[in-house]
Amino acid sequence: MALSKPVRTIWDIPREERFAPGHTMCQGCGAAIIMRHLTKVIGKDAIIVQATGCVEVTTTAFPRTSWLNPWLHLAFENAGAGASGVEAALKALKRKGVIDPNRKIKVVAIAGDGGTFDIGLQSLSGMLERGHNVMYVVYDNEAYMNTGIQRSGATPLGAWTTTTPVGKKMRGELRPKKDLIGIALAHRIPYIATASPAYPTDMVEKLRKAYETEGPSLVHIISPCTPGWRIRNEDTIKVARLAVLTGMWVLLEIVNGKPRVTVKVPKRKPVREYLKLQGRFRHLTDEEIARIQKMVDEYVEEINRWVGEQAIGPVEE
Amino acid sequence: MSLKDEGFKRYLGKKYPETWRDMPIAAIVPWPGNTAEVKTHAWRTIRPVINQDKCIRCRLCWTFCPDGAILEVDEEYKTSSGRVFKVSYKVDYDHCKGCGICAAECPVNAIEMVPEER
Ligand SMILES: Cc1ncc(C[n+]2csc(CCOP(=O)(O)OP(=O)(O)O)c2C)c(N)n1
Numbered sequence: 203m204a205l206s207k208p209v210r211t212i213w214d215i216p217r218e219e220r221f222a223p224g225h226t227m228c229q230g231c232g233a234a235i236i237m238r239h240l241t242k243v244i245g246k247d248a249i250i251v252q253a254t255g256c257v258e259v260t261t262t263a264f265p266r267t268s269w270l271n272p273w274l275h276l277a278f279e280n281a282g283a284g285a286s287g288v289e290a291a292l293k294a295l296k297r298k299g300v301i302d303p304n305r306k307i308k309v310v311a312i313a314g315d316g317g318t319f320d321i322g323l324q325s326l327s328g329m330l331e332r333g334h335n336v337m338y339v340v341y342d343n344e345a346y347m348n349t350g351i352q353r354s355g356a357t358p359l360g361a362w363t364t365t366t367p368v369g370k371k372m373r374g375e376l377r378p379k380k381d382l383i384g385i386a387l388a389h390r391i392p393y394i395a396t397a398s399p400a401y402p403t404d405m406v407e408k409l410r411k412a413y414e415t416e417g418p419s420l421v422h423i424i425s426p427c428t429p430g431w432r433i434r435n436e437d438t439i440k441v442a443r444l445a446v447l448t449g450m451w452v453l454l455e456i457v458n459g460k461p462r463v464t465v466k467v468p469k470r471k472p473v474r475e476y477l478k479l480q481g482r483f484r485h486l487t488d489e490e491i492a493r494i495q496k497m498v499d500e501y502v503e504e505i506n507r508w509v510g511e512q513a514i515g516p517v518e519e
Numbered sequence: 520m521s522l523k524d525e526g527f528k529r530y531l532g533k534k535y536p537e538t539w540r541d542m543p544i545a546a547i548v549p550w551p552g553n554t555a556e557v558k559t560h561a562w563r564t565i566r567p568v569i570n571q572d573k574c575i576r577c578r579l580c581w582t583f584c585p586d587g588a589i590l591e592v593d594e595e596y597k598t599s600s601g602r603v604f605k606v607s608y609k610v611d612y613d614h615c616k617g618c619g620i621c622a623a624e625c626p627v628n629a630i631e632m633v634p635e636e637r
Pocket residue numbers: 254255256257277278279313314315316317318343344345346347348349354
């Protein structure tokens with residue numbers, strides 16, 4: 203059974219594990235933490251469809267699987283399309299009486315940032331546009347990690363990846379991150395949220411609401427990657443927390459178009475504190491960091507204006 | 520393919536496919552969660568050791584472990600100062616990969632990472 207009780211404290215998270223250990227995700231992988239909690243929330247009556255990427259290849263080396271749910275492998279580009287098809291098939295089977303029409307079975311799509319922001323974007327758009335009853339979860343490690351740290355549309359400004367190298371001509375990623383939430387919003391879907399594994403109660407409650415939503419929902423979760431971000435194994439949660447405390451990652455919930463910041467940050471930390479823990483930003487000069495700080499300041503201002511309150515405060519050293 | 524199909528029966532009758540003939544179409548894996556059989560302890564260079572007396576049962580290590588390797592068990596524990604807890608946290612040393620997140624996030628430093636000796 204999916205989690206139906208609101209999650210207010212850490213003790214509301216179900217004890218039962220529904221994501222088996224023994225997978226080959228790296229030591230300290232943020233996505234592994236996210237998958238544990240996602241599967242706790244959705245329970246057994248969910249069909250998972252998954253675009254390839256780290257989570258897929260590390261959990262399903264034949265003849266083994268870490269999943270306890272019906273789980274379907276999809277290609278890199280078609281999580282949204284595959285999810286739409288499974289959802290339509292469920293409807294047909296219910297209509298024909300093969301499956302009890304009152305049984306709540308939900309389709310959950312999982313994809314990485316590459317599979318969502320880049321190659322899977324049009325299939326996601328179609329799924330959202332057609333209004334399929336699918337929960338879409340994107341774990342965002344800000345590059346194509348599974349194939350060796352290539353940039354994606356989610357890679358943040360200045361980050362080193364193997365395809366945005368650091369040298370005389372290039373200083374890491376050239377452009378800021380694509381606005382996935384804006385894209386989801388443009389489809390006018392009923393539920394959109396951002397989350398961070400460092401705020402588990404907030405994350406699990408959002409996953410629960412996304413699961414309960416009738417129609418398409420999307421949860422976008424920051425997912426620190428130890429080799430890709432060049433962080434220490436034990437710093438995964440610290441980094442995911444600093445992303446929020448610096449305003450780089452704002453914890454949002456948008457229900458029927460109405461936005462709200464779920465974890466307010468009255469005093470922001472300078473972005474430097476987030477960047478300095480990560481080897482992928484090691485090359486940044488003071489001027490480059492100042493540019494990123496300015497970008498975040500503008501983003502925070504935009505969010506505050508949008509939600510109509512000072513949800514994220516000024517930087518305090 | 521239905522469950523009654525010969526191919527599938529052959530497959531299900533065995534622990535794992537032994538030859539290619541045992542393989543079902545589309546690489547179905549009918550053993551949910553069987554990666555649990557895979558031990559990942561050899562990844563570890565440092566191991567977490569929980570000091571049960573210091574632990575305040577806050578559940579954070581359990582929450583943040585990427586490998587589900589902190590087990591929450593209904594085991595009563597009385598600390599040296601007389602405090603009684605109904606749950607305890609134990610490390611699943613078969614699956615812990617030694618990332619150190621649990622120790623880094625423990626609010627009372629009740630987890631120590633000690634070098635593995637082999
Ligand atoms: C059409 C196609 N192109 C390339 C690949 C190779 N490929 C598999 S996963 C992947 C990157 C996945 O990146 P992301 O979605 O961010 O997931 P992550 O590995 O970072 O978790 C690529 C390029 C593929 N499977 N299919």
